[in-house]
Amino acid sequence: MFDNIGLFVETISKGLLLTVEATLGGIVIATILSFVFGLAMLSRLRLVRAIARIYVEFWRGTSEVVQLLWIYFALPVLIGYQIMPLVAGIVVLGLNFGAYGAEIVRGAVQSVPKAQYEGCIALNLTPAQRMRRVILPQSLVEMVPPFNNLFIQLLKGSALLTMITVHEMTYQAREVLITRHVSQAATIWTIVLLFYLVLAILITFGMRLLELWAGRLVGRKPPQRGLLSALRSRRGRAAAITDAAVAGIGHTSDRSGGDR
Amino acid sequence: MIRFDDVVKRFGDVVVLDELNFSVAPGEFVTLIGPSGSGKTTILRLLMTLEKVTSGQIFVDGECLSHMQRGSRLVPADEKYQRKVRQRIGMVFQQFNLFPNMKVLQNLTEAPIRSLGLSRAEAEERALELLELVGLTEKVNAHPSQLSGGQQQRVAIARALAMRPDMLLLDEVTSALDPELVAGVLALLKDIASSTDITFLCVTHEMNFARDVSDRVLMFDHGQIVEDAVPDKLFSEPDHERTRTFLRAVLERG
Numbered sequence: 001m002f003d004n005i006g007l008f009v010e011t012i013s014k015g016l017l018l019t020v021e022a023t024l025g026g027i028v029i030a031t032i033l034s035f036v037f038g039l040a041m042l043s044r045l046r047l048v049r050a051i052a053r054i055y056v057e058f059w060r061g062t063s064e065v066v067q068l069l070w071i072y073f074a075l076p077v078l079i080g081y082q083i084m085p086l087v088a089g090i091v092v093l094g095l096n097f098g099a100y101g102a103e104i105v106r107g108a109v110q111s112v113p114k115a116q117y118e119g120c121i122a123l124n125l126t127p128a129q130r131m132r133r134v135i136l137p138q139s140l141v142e143m144v145p146p147f148n149n150l151f152i153q154l155l156k157g158s159a160l161l162t163m164i165t166v167h168e169m170t171y172q173a174r175e176v177l178i179t180r181h182v183s184q185a186a187t188i189w190t191i192v193l194l195f196y197l198v199l200a201i202l203i204t205f206g207m208r209l210l211e212l213w214a215g216r217l218v219g220r221k222p223p224q225r226g227l228l229s230a231l232r233s234r235r236g237r238a239a240a241i242t243d244a245a246v247a248g249i250g251h252t253s254d255r256s257g258g259d260r
Numbered sequence: 261m262i263r264f265d266d267v268v269k270r271f272g273d274v275v276v277l278d279e280l281n282f283s284v285a286p287g288e289f290v291t292l293i294g295p296s297g298s299g300k301t302t303i304l305r306l307l308m309t310l311e312k313v314t315s316g317q318i319f320v321d322g323e324c325l326s327h328m329q330r331g332s333r334l335v336p337a338d339e340k341y342q343r344k345v346r347q348r349i350g351m352v353f354q355q356f357n358l359f360p361n362m363k364v365l366q367n368l369t370e371a372p373i374r375s376l377g378l379s380r381a382e383a384e385e386r387a388l389e390l391l392e393l394v395g396l397t398e399k400v401n402a403h404p405s406q407l408s409g410g411q412q413q414r415v416a417i418a419r420a421l422a423m424r425p426d427m428l429l430l431d432e433v434t435s436a437l438d439p440e441l442v443a444g445v446l447a448l449l450k451d452i453a454s455s456t457d458i459t460f461l462c463v464t465h466e467m468n469f470a471r472d473v474s475d476r477v478l479m480f481d482h483g484q485i486v487e488d489a490v491p492d493k494l495f496s497e498p499d500h501e502r503t504r505t506f507l508r509a510v511l512e513r514g
Contacts, residue, residue: 118310119357123371123423124347127339133370137361218360219403 004184008177008191015172016195022089022158022168023199027151029094030101034147037098038105039131052102059099065160068092072164089161097154101147108142109135141214148207152200159196169195261286261427261459262307267316269302269483276302278483279316286426289453289460291470291491294480295506300463304429307461308351309342320345320427347375350425354432356412358404364391364415365400368422376423383422390418394448410441414448421452430462442466449473467510471495479503 033055040052059067072088083091112135120130162171173192178185215221262284269277277299284290292300305311306318309325318325327334328341337345358367368387372378378386391397394414396407404412413433420428430449434442446469453460453473464470470477471491479487479494479502487494487503498504 115353115355115357116359118308119353119359121310121346122308122349122351122353122357123419124343124375125371126343126374129374133374134359134361138359219405 004181005187005191008181008184008188011177012169012172012188012191012195015167015169018086018161018166018168019155019158019170019195019199022086022093022161022166023151023155025086025090026093026097026154026158029090030097030150030154031147033094033098034101034105037102038109041102041106042109056099056102059095060103064092064096064157065163067096068160068164085161085164085166088164089158089166093154093157097150097157100150104143104146104150105139108139108146111142112138138218141211141218141220144207144211144214148204148211151203151207155199155203156196261288261321262461263319264303265317265319267306267318268314269299269306269311270314276483277306280483280485282478282485282488284459284461286459287457288475289462289473291462291464291474291477292480293464293467293470293477293506294486298480299483300480301431304351304431304461304463307427307429308349309346320349343375347423348426349429350420350423350427351429351431352413352416352420352433354435356404356409356416356436358412358416358419360404362404363400364396364402364404364407367404367415368419371419372422386422387418390421391415393421393452394418408441409437410444413437413441413445417445417448417452425458427459427461430460430464432463432465434464434466465510467495467507479506481506 037052037055040048041056043049043052068089071092072083072085075088076082109131116134116138117130120134125133158168159170161168162174165171167175169192173188177188181188264280264282267277267280268275276297280299280303292303294300302311306313307320307325313326317327323345324334324337325342325345326337328337359370362370365384365387368390369378369380369383372383372386373380388397388400391400394417396411396414396418399407399411399415404415407415413436417433433449434445437445446466450469450473452458460473462470462474474491477489477491477494478485479498479500481502487498487500489498494503495507498507
């Protein structure tokens with residue numbers, strides 16, 4: 001039963017690069033759109049707010065699968081030009097997750113205390129300086145954990161690209177392996193799951209580093225009980241694992257207990 | 261320097277300021293006292309353009325805060341006009357409102373560089389002078405979160421002074437401090453008041469301080485000025501019963 005594991009891993013690995021490309025591309029576009037439309041939702045101009053709201057509601061409120069099929073199969077008919085599958089996939093992931101991200105940015109910016117705006121006014125900073133120099137830097141630390149969730153969902157969403165013939169990991173499993181080794185479907189799909197899990201953990205690791213950086217930006221001390229600080233202080237492996245188990249709790253209290 | 265003309269401020273149905281008239285001369289140190297909710301802090305917030313008047317007008321050196329001249333008509337002030345008028349006004353807040361994403365030095369140089377157009381070198385030189393004035397030279401590279409409340413408030417005072425204001429608004433600047441840190445901040449303010457010609461408008465519950473540094477004290481109640489007198493008169497022999505009961509309550513509390 002386990003004879004073919006080497007072959008399975010190798011075949012799925014051939015889709016790894018495309019999964020990573022689609023995910024990273026999607027993350028870049030989603031992040032840019034999140035900031036553009038998240039800030040637009042806070043604009044003083046009604047028209048700008050309305051446009052941002054329409055974007056968010058449309059891309060959040062329609063099916064991701066249908067969006068993908070539409071861009072790949074319907075749009076070419078309308079514009080007479082076939083889009084590369086990977087490009088279509090990245091665009092849809094970016095637009096779709098950007099809509100969720102815009103709400104994250106909006107919420108984080110609004111969570112900065114009003115007193116900070118008033119401090120800016122008393123120092124006569126312009127609205128643009130206020131946002132760029134004071135409010136946004138302070139909101140970053142609030143954005144990172146929800147963006148972590150979002151990026152992991154985006155990674156998993158990249159499996160949908162199999163429907164528009166992007167040869168990513170899920171495609172490799174379904175179209176290449178299962179057709180030939182259908183009796184070992186359980187093994188094949190388990191390996192695919194583990195691939196996604198490892199990628200998700202890598203995203204979380206990166207985002208934790210980002211969170212530490214954003215926390216330092218506003219003068220917060222790194223959490224004492226977290227996987228990263230455990231690793232950094234080179235304590236024993238056992239301690240690190242225990243800490244990882246309580247990281248969820250410690251994490252929350254660190255954030256609410258910040259000095260602002 | 262400052263003139264309030266029939267200023268009314270309402271929050272919903274609540275009248276916070278009721279047709280208020282008063283003025284402050286250049287270089288004067290005026291303290292506002294009175295029970296909570298009597299409208300003292302609202303006066304400072306209106307001057308800082310953090311709130312808008314409901315009706316009436318506020319003038320700073322003859323220029324109206326809330327409205328500007330366009331042709332022959334008065335129209336609500338736009339952002340650009342407001343920034344010009346409030347450039348001369350600084351404010352120190354009860355909760356300091358330092359920027360936690362900047363070190364102490366940046367807190368002091370950010371606005372002078374971006375708003376006054378100073379060079380970085382000029383702004384830093386001035387920031388270091390001011391840190392010396394407030395006795396925090398060694399904290400120049402600290403984060404606000406690493407400072408005590410008293411130290412944060414000193415930085416906030418230095419930050420306001422870095423904008424070279426003609427007028428400084430002090431909004432209960434010692435109310436959030438541990439009791440033993442209050443004296444130091446008040447001594448610093450007294451020092452600044454006596455060594456500069458900045459006009460001060462100060463809301464405080466520190467009656468000894470008010471008596472010590474003020475040129476005039478205004479007693480507020482229900483959005484109205486109950487009594488307007490020099491500190492010795494107001495604290496020793498106030499004309500009004502309301503002032504007397506207020507002072508008694510405050511002094512008994514400690």
